[in-house]
Amino acid sequence: MARTITEIKQSMTSAFMDDATIQNLYGLDPAYSFEDQFSIVSFESVFFGILALIAWTIESIFDTHKSEVQTLINEQKVPNLNWYRNLALSFQLGFNYDAVTRAFINGTATEDQIQNSKVIKYCSVTRNLVQNKVLISMKIATEQNGEIAPVEDSTGLAFAEFMEQAQAAGDNIGIVNYLPDILGLNFKVAYNPLILNSDGMSILNANYPVQETIKKFLKNLPFNGELIVQDLREAIVKTEGVLRIQELSVQSKWIEPGLGYGLFQPITISKIPRSGHYKIEDWTGIQYIIYEATE
Structure with missing residues (x-):
């Protein structure tokens, strides 16, 4: 997300005020802010305002370009077995999933909460031919007391719903969540x-x-x-x-x-x-x- 013009100008004026050469040249007091020592209509203030507007315009253009490129990538990405494995490992229990952006909605969740929600610790994906139909077999497991273990039934239901929303159209995925x-x-x-x-x-x-x-x-x-x-x-x-x-x-x-x-x-x-x-x-x-x- 692009910075505001005010934020950009503030970063510029802060660097300007911290420069020892500028302080000596203008006779500035570092204890006071730029706004305290320069009028809003002063040359310096107007000059930094113009530079901030130019920088904001460039950042906005790059952000828009980045968003468009990411959309193209999301829409054109061809799922393979490794993609499905990474998708399974990204599952977050307790968080809603946005199928359009292909991302979980984390909101204000902390990094620890996000990491703890990723309960799928092991995943293997293979492609098999069953009755002349291609079946993607996805074996999953979690970890309990240092040992590999199947996920709980409620977690398995949530994971299946996630895969239904996230999988590529037309793919037939069989989820294997068995006791060892x-x-x-x-x-x-x-x-x-x-x-x-x-x-x-x-x-x-x-x-x-x-x-x-x-x-x-x-x-x-x-x-x-x-x-x-x-x-x-x-x-x-x-x-x-x-x-x-x-x-x-x-x-x-x-x-x-x-x-x-x-x-x-x-x-x-x-x-x-x-x-x-x-x-x-x-x-x-x-x-x-x-x-x-x-x-």
Whole structure:
């Protein structure tokens, strides 16, 4: 928004009054303002008024040009998958959305209020062909207690309404907001008894290094990223106190819409989670054994 003529003139006269050379030349008292020491009809006042009018005209022209360019950009922008991802992450819960300007109406909201309203922390967008129709699949999630989690139902409804208003005409978007895929692990850990107890607990720190390694591995996977079994194996083997692992078996189950979780299915090489993220609920599939070398 362009400054007013008065604001522009004020900035000029303030700089004029602060200049030490000008103060000496005119014999000005810096304790008084420009208006206190120059008449409104003085040459200096009229001169700064003309300059302010010229500057205001130029700023107004540039503001108008900027607005016109932004309108053209908004109207001609071609949505792609990354555009949709950024759009989802820009969602503000509790704020109204203006479909014309393609922006949320923040009013007098503080920066903290705006940031706290952006509850979609994770999003992945893919394009799929379903029954000869292009479907844009948008997986979303938030974060609770440091873990990835689905958004609440009321938030999901608000987000769906936002996408209905913001999406490109004709696009078919399916929003995926599911509980995490459940990961099942079964394997044996040959452990170093100098470092770990028989239940996998660190003798020194009283934590469970293998579990922490796996949690960190899952946390570092990109949202909707591919879990590669070989990479998981290598991460576990590098854990302090682990000598070898044997018989690694990985499986997962996921939400089927309207049915709930299905049965565990094996992951032989890799798999992308249906929900976008994994979670482990049961650690009893990990056994700790003493390694014995064979001749």
